[in-house]
Amino acid sequence: MNKEELNQALVALIEKKQELHKLTYDDARYDDVEEELHDLEDDFNDQYGQYLEEVLEKVHEQLCPDTDVLLPTAYLPNDIKGDTGYLPSHKEGVWVDSDEFPGKEARLVLVPNPTRLILSVGKSVRKEVWKA
Numbered sequence: 001m002n003k004e005e006l007n008q009a010l011v012a013l014i015e016k017k018q019e020l021h022k023l024t025y026d027d028a029r030y031d032d033v034e035e036e037l038h039d040l041e042d043d044f045n046d047q048y049g050q051y052l053e054e055v056l057e058k059v060h061e062q063l064c065p066d067t068d069v070l071l072p073t074a075y076l077p078n079d080i081k082g083d084t085g086y087l088p089s090h091k092e093g094v095w096v097d098s099d100e101f102p103g104k105e106a107r108l109v110l111v112p113n114p115t116r117l118i119l120s121v122g123k124s125v126r127k128e129v130w131k132a
Contacts, residue, residue, distance in 0.1 A: 001051050003115060003132045009048065010112040013040050013073070014080050021078055041073045048072065052110070059108065059117055059130050064096035075110035075117070087111070090120040101125070 016037045023030045052072035060069050077088035093109025101121045108129070109118050115132035119125070 001048075001132070006048055006051075006132060007112045007115045009044055010076075010110070010115055011080070013037075013044050014076055014078075014112065016040050017076065018079050045071055045073055055117070055130055056108075060096070063100060063119060063129060064098050064106070064108075067094075067096040070094055072110060075108055077109050077111060080112060087118060087126050088120075090123050090126075093118075093120065 020033045056069045075094050077092040093107040096106050098106035106121045117130040119127045119129045
């Protein structure tokens with residue numbers, strides 16, 4: 001697995017998500033950008049899906065065994081603000097039922113720069129649980 005190519009693909013995908021989120025539904029470009037995003041998601045899942053799903057299965061097994069593993073693209077944030085080491089909002093990513101934090105809203109999010117999975121619990125806990 002080429003970590004740099006994975007990271008670049010992740011950044012391109014999130015940037016396309018950002019572009020789409022800036023548009024309103026009545027924007028003439030909305031449908032085209034949405035289709036480009038879906039194509040990028042499909043390509044990303046085709047190229048990196050198996051690798052990332054195996055990673056996600058291991059992370060889920062350790063942290064949240066009662067939560068189903070989704071496609072890797074479900075774990076992406078809507079924005080990375082172009083910042084290395086940027087940690088997205090605690091509302092980003094996939095909700096998980098964490099054994100370590102029972103009864104608290106926990107989320108897993110896949111972020112780039114470097115490619116890693118972050119467990120967010122509320123506004124105060126950000127924990128890197130995997131790094132490419």
